[in-house]
Amino acid sequence: MPPTLILVRHAEALHNVDRDYTIPDPELSELGRRQCRDLKKNLMSKIPKELDVELIIVSPMKRTIETALLAFRGLIEKGVPIQAHAAWQENSAAACDTGSPILKLEAEFPQVDFSHVDPVFPDKKSPAGARYKYSRQAIIARGQFSLHDLYDRPEKAIIVVSHSGFLRVGVTGYWFFNADYRIFEFEERQEGMTLPYKLRQWESTVKGGLGLSWEDPVPLGDGLPDDP
Incomplete structure (x- = not known):
């Protein structure tokens, strides 16, 4: 059975404060x-009562890593692995959405597996x-x-900390407020299916798990x- 996915948007970062998108790979704000x-x-x-989380995946950006380390420290200390994956990074090539060199991130966040x-x-x-470029075709394909990549994983539940744009227009079609989350199950697939992977959201998170996010989806x- 495919894992349950807990998809999380990072908390507010410095570029969100004044919409200054020139800040390179911004860290979290105090808020x-x-x-x-x-x-x-x-x-x-909800963990482990409703969700048995066995893996944490993060976009390799400072704000997503910091969100995971602060919010899910207890899981990490209990041995739940935390891995960075480039496919979950944000959409644009603006400075705020472009990551830092991996060697720098490894030195700053030794708890995270960047391999x-x-x-x-x-x-x-x-x-x-090119697979990470800012275009509709590339971002949908990346989603x-x-x-x-997650469908056949053995874990019962996986937390993914990513970004509002990619989660909305590349993966789910739903809006995510800062630090809000949504929980999804994979739609069942038959062996050999070539149709797109689809998700079914838990009713309890249709407005976000914290009740902060817009309910209506977009394509x-x-x-x-x-x-071009």
Whole structure:
């Protein structure tokens, strides 16, 4: 059976405060750190009662890593692995959505396993980084790759800490407020199916697990530019 997915948007980061998208790989704001406490209190109350989390995946960006380390420290201390994966990074190539070199992140966050990160990261502009470029086709394809990568994993439940844009237009079609989360099950697939991977949301999170996020969905790829 495919794992249950707990998809989390990072807490408020410095670029969210004044919408300054020129800040490179921004860290969490003070409000963001407080939001992590609310996330921890709410979501951890469901673990292990409703959710048996056996893996944490993070976008290899400072704000997503910090959110995971603050909100899910208890799980990590109990031995739940935390892995970084480039496929869950944010959409644009703006400074705020472009990651830091992996060697720098490894030194700053030794708790995180960076061995699974695509070696091309954080490149999004060269031919080598084309799968991460800012286009509707590339982002939808990356969302499908991300779901394909998780579908056959053995864990009962996986937390993924990612970004609002990618989670909304690349993966789920739903809005995510800072530090809010949604819980999904995979739609059943028959062996050999070539149809897209689809998710079914828990009724309890249709407004976000914290009740902060907009309820109405949008189409995947909404508002993204097409490939030239």
